[in-house]
Amino acid sequence: MTNQSIALQKIQNIVGPQGWIETKGGMEPYLREWRGRYQGAAAAVISPKSTNEMARVLKICNKAGLGVVPQGGNTGLVGGGVPDFPGGDGIVISTQRLNVIRDINPLNQTMTVEAGVILAHIQQAAKDVGLLFPLSLGAEGTCCIGGNISTNAGGVQVLRYGNTRDLVLGLEVVLADGRTWDGLRSLRKDNTGYDLKHLFMGAEGSLGIITAAVLKLYSRPQAKETALCGCANAGNLLEIFQRLNTSVGNTLSAFEIMNRFSLEIAVKHVLAVNNPFENPHSQYALIELSGHDGIRSTLKYILDQALEDGLIADAFIAKSRAESDQLWAIRHAIPEAQKHEGGSIKHDISVPVSSIEEFLTRASDLVEANLPGGRICAFGHAGDGNIHFNISQPLGADTDAYLKNWDTINRIIHDLIVSIGGSFSAEHGIGQMKRGDLKRYKSDVELDLMRALKKALDPCNTMNPGKVI
Ligand SMILES: Cc1cc2nc3c(=O)[nH]c(=O)nc-3n(C[C@H](O)[C@H](O)[C@H](O)COP(=O)(O)OP(=O)(O)OC[C@H]3O[C@@H](n4cnc5c(N)ncnc54)[C@H](O)[C@@H]3O)c2cc1C
Structure with missing residues (x-):
């Protein structure tokens, strides 16, 4: 043996x-x-x-x-x-059998969970005690909190509550050599040297295995209002974002964009997804405010003004939870809908919000020049500057042949993104897919620091070999 x-x-x-x-x-x-x-x-x-x-x-x-x-x-x-x-x-x-919610403390507004608890179960457990765990993403019925923390997942509420790392107070981690670090503290202030939990968050399992976490909970907003707007271009949409930000501040809990193609394929391919508008628009914004009871009139006022000023062509404000869910269903259906349109070359990028319009224009020109007929499916968390810039194959193209362009097109788009101060991986991480990009775009100093951390915590390369670094 x-x-x-x-x-x-x-x-x-x-x-x-x-x-x-x-x-x-x-x-x-x-x-x-x-x-x-x-x-x-x-x-x-x-x-x-x-x-x-x-x-x-x-x-x-x-x-x-x-x-x-x-x-x-x-x-x-x-x-x-x-x-x-x-x-x-x-x-x-x-981690599927590490699935116990160990503790909920409403006074501290914390929940201690094992790594394999499914995100949707955590959201529900918080709701059951009248509180909110705000992390929310399309895969929430399947993904686990340990995976969310290890990828520092983003999702649709980052604008108001931050990324996953902002929602974690403490961690329990088993290190590569089998020692356990018990950092399960529920403290909101703890300046006692290096903040070790941040090493493991976003490390994608390359430094240790997270086995449990203390999560931050929040008060539930009294009211939530959701609207969908149709606009002629991304510039208009960003102007609305700025107006909302200025008037309602962090009551703005989501600002998602979808281009025409992404909305239309969601409606076409996914059952029970409907478009509330009769006429098509070039860009759409899905807006959510969370706060006190009066926010509906504020939202209506801002959108009425935007209509008057010609920033939006049409707007639909949900009148019930069911209508709000229907609007969100459009956004959540897009990843699935793309599969029905054949091969898709994907990018998960971020830029400062002020550069979104420039990025979309320049990236679309690059697609036209390098991938004629490619259909741009651009959607995402625009309020965080995060766009999923995907390109579905030209109609009638051969999928395998089309996907052979993946690396070339990624290179072109990532070069653009880095040249305008953006990131080539906004929320999905590095994994196997973006190791080459990490080498290409990170400085020698950053790479040296990352390698030093890996060597210090996992000298035998036991943890997730072949990933990240
Ligand atoms: C339909 C859909 C929508 C999505 N939307 C979003 C979105 O809006 N925002 C976003 O950020 N992501 C999104 N994702 C990506 C994905 O859901 C997230 O990355 C999620 O956080 C992964 O969780 P998981 O439990 O599935 O992790 P896995 O896929 O199982 O693992 C992800 C990584 O974490 C490591 N890992 C997992 N558990 C642990 C642990 N306990 N300790 C150490 N390492 C661990 C793995 O080795 C791997 O490197 C989406 C995915 C889908 C399919």
Whole structure:
């Protein structure tokens, strides 16, 4: 028996039959990325039931030179949770059995959860005690909080509440060598040296496995108002954003944009998604205000003014929760709808909000020059400067041939984005997909610091090898 097979045997004994999968069919869903772009191999998929089991497993892996890939809901979009072991000899560690909400404290406004709790369950548990956990994204019924923290997920409420790292007060992490760091503090002030939790947030499982977290909860807003506006161009839309920001401040909880193509494919391909407008518009803004009872009249006043000033061509303000959900359904349907339009070359970029219009214009010109017939599906969290700038294949094109342009087009768009002070990965991370970009666009100093951290925390390269750095 090799060292590794002895290690696997010991791990199987620790996690027991309920935490052990080694059949091809059983492992399949854990080895494939949501978009189907990455497919990996592993010796086994294991699911420890406790932090203690996790620590014992990692100690064995580290000693035996067995690579591990942490995995939550496997909804990540850069191949970070899919194994990339050349010989298929590492393991996937799923957090699915670490699924306990350990504590909710309404006075502190905190919730302590294990890493495998599904995001939607956390939102519901907060709601059940009259509070709010504001992180919200299209994959919330499947993704897990450990994955959200490890990718520092963004979503649709960043404008008001920040990214995931802003919602975390404390962490429990099992390190590569099997030691456990208990940093599960519920403190809002704690200036006692380096803030270690930030190392693990956004690290995509490359430095340790998060096993639990203390999350911040918020008061629930009394009222929520949602509107969809149709505009002639992105400039108008940003003018409305500025007006809203100036008048309502952080009552503005979401400002999403969708270009005409993205809205139309959502309506065309996804059941029960409807367009409230009769006429098409070049750009749409989905706006949400969260606050006190009077915000509806404020929203109406601002949109009436924008109509009068010719900034928007049409607006629809939801009159009920159901109508608001219908507007959000359009936005959430876009990722799914793109699949029905054939191959799609994707970018998850961010720029300062003031550069969005410049980016959209210049990037569209580049697509026209380099990918004639490519159909731009641009949508996203415009209030955060984050655009998902995707390009669906020309009508009638061969999908495989089209997708061969992926790297070339990514390079062109990412060069543009970096030249105007933006980021080539706004919220999805690096994973396997953007390692080349990391090397190309980060400075030597930044790369040296990242490598030094990796070496210090994971000298044997046990944690998620082949990812990030
Ligand atoms: C339809 C759809 C919509 C989406 N919308 C958004 C959006 O609006 N904003 C956004 O930011 N993302 C979005 N995503 C991407 C994805 O949902 C997020 O990245 C999410 O946070 C991943 O969580 P997960 O549990 O699925 O993680 P996984 O995919 O399982 O893992 C993601 C990464 O984290 C690591 N990891 C997972 N759990 C742990 C852990 N406990 N400890 C250490 N490392 C761990 C993995 O190794 C991997 O590198 C979307 C995805 C889909 C499919």
